[in-house]
Amino acid sequence: MxxxxxxxxxxxxxxxxxxxxxxxEAARRLNVSTVLGLDEAAGAxxxxxxxxxxxxxxxQLATRDSALAIAQFALENPLVAVLAADEQSAPSAAxxxxxxxxxxxxxxxxxxxxxxxxxxxxxxxxxxxxxxxGGAAAPAADVIALLDEGKMRxxxxxxxxxxxxxxxxxxxxxxxxxxxxxxxxxxxxARVSLAGESQLLDISPSxxxxxxxxxxxxxxxxxxxxxxxxxxxxxxxxxxIRRVHPQPAKKI
Numbered sequence: 374m375x376x377x378x379x380x381x382x383x384x385x386x387x388x389x390x391x392x393x394x395x396x397x398e399a400a401r402r403l404n405v406s407t408v409l410g411l412d413e414a415a416g417a418x419x420x421x422x423x424x425x426x427x428x429x430x431x432x433q434l435a436t437r438d439s440a441l442a443i444a445q446f447a448l449e450n451p452l453v454a455v456l457a458a459d460e461q462s463a464p465s466a467a468x469x470x471x472x473x474x475x476x477x478x479x480x481x482x483x484x485x486x487x488x489x490x491x492x493x494x495x496x497x498x499x500x501x502x503x504x505x506x507g508g509a510a511a512p513a514a515d516v517i518a519l520l521d522e523g524k525m526r527x528x529x530x531x532x533x534x535x536x537x538x539x540x541x542x543x544x545x546x547x548x549x550x551x552x553x554x555x556x557x558x559x560x561x562x563a564r565v566s567l568a569g570e571s572q573l574l575d576i577s578p579s580x581x582x583x584x585x586x587x588x589x590x591x592x593x594x595x596x597x598x599x600x601x602x603x604x605x606x607x608x609x610x611x612x613x614i615r616r617v618h619p620q621p622a623k624k625i
Contacts, residue, residue: 381405381406381451381452381453381454381610382405382406382407382408382427382450382451382452382453383400383405383406383407383408383452383453383454383455383456383606383609383610384407384408384409384410384430384443384447384452384454384455384456384466384469385397385400385407385408385409385410385456385458386410386411386432386434386455386456386457386458386462386465386466386469387409387410387411387412387415387457387458387459387462388411388412388414388415388434388459388461388462389411389412389415389459390409390411390415391582392458392459392582393409393411393458395458395582395585395586395600395602396456396458396602396605396606397409397426398600398602399600399602399603399605399606399607400606402603403603403606403607403610403612405606405610406427407426407427408426408427408428408429408430408446408450408452409426409428409429409430410430410432410434410439410443410462410465411429411430411431411432412432412433412434412435412461412462413431413432413433428450430442430443430446432465434461434462434465435461437465437468439465439468439469440465440468440469440471440472440480441472443455443465443469443472443473444469444472444473447469447473452473452475453475453610453611454470454475454476454609454610454611455469455470455473455475455477455609456559456605456606456609457483457578457579458579459579460483460486460487460577460578460579461487463478463483463486463577463578463579464480464483464484464487466483467479467480467482467483467578468480476522476558476559476611477558477559478520478555478556478557478558478559478578479554479555479556479557481555482554482555482556482557482578483556483578485554486554486556486576486577486578489575492554492575492576493573495553495554496550496553496573496576499549499550499553501546501549501550501553501573502546502569502570502571502572502573503572503573503574504566504572504574511566511567511568511569511572512532512566512567512568513532513564513565513566513567513574514530514531514532514537514539514564514565514567515530515531515532515562515563515564515565515581515584516529516530516539516544516547516561516562516563516564516565517529517530517531517560517561517562517580517584517588517601518547518560518561518562518563519559519560519561519604519605519608519614520551520556520557520558520559520560520561521558521608522557522558523552523557523558525544525547525548525551525561527544528588528590528601528604528617528619529584529588529619531584531588532567534587536619537567539565539571540571542571543565543571546565546571546573547561547563547565547573547576550563550573550576551576554576556576556578559578559605559608559609560578560579560580560605560608561576561577561578562575562576562577562578562579562580562581563575563576563577580601580605584601585600585601585602586600586601586602588600588601588619589601589619589620590603590604590617590618590619590620591617591618591620592616592617592618593616593618595616598620599617604617
């Protein structure tokens with residue numbers, strides 16, 4: 374008889390099954406009961422069988438009604454966390470978490486991250502360095518972090534397949550941008566120029582898919598190979614990740 378889930382019920386939202394799959398696998402490893410909230414536009418039957426989900430919800434993630442549908446579902450099926458697998462589903466995840474009373478980013482922060490032109494304009498108006506429109510592309514680094522009620526823990530900084538170091542002011546700008554936007558609890562991804570004054574090129578509550586497998590972590594004496602998706606899932610479930618350490622990344 375298989376082990377029974379012991380950590381509660383996790384809702385994973387996604388506009389496509391492929392984006393949700395790393396999180397479903399992470400939840401399976403953690404023995405967590407999962408509900409998959411999939412956008413109706415993803416198709417009628419996108420799930421290869423078998424999948425470790427207890428329920429599939431069809432939602433219109435582009436509308437605010439999706440958060441109300443999730444809240445209604447949660448009345449009879451209590452959730453311990455709502456996790457967005459991609460940037461497009463993040464606003465619905467944030468609104469649902471806010472209604473239910475779970476930790477998460479501010480909904481308007483996730484909305485702001487979808488409109489990249491307005492996002493950079495807002496950062497510029499706050500005095501944060503951003504590129505000029507039409508400017509030449511510069512080498513950039515990807516910052517992957519977790520926010521816990523405003524406190525930022527950097528999990529990795531990558532330039533291509535290699536780890537890199539960013540000057541402290543650049544990381545402080547990422548943190549300032551997160552505070553400005555009200556990204557406060559959950560995943561934080563930022564792309565930062567490596568030239569000049571470390572301009573902010575992008576801020577998002579979701580991570581580009583390659584990093585979910587290429588970034589690996591370990592918990593000494595407990596687990597020697599964790600994916601980024603599992604670290605994010607552990608954080609969403611409020612499991613202790615203080616002893617999680619990065620390993621050398623695989624090439625992208």
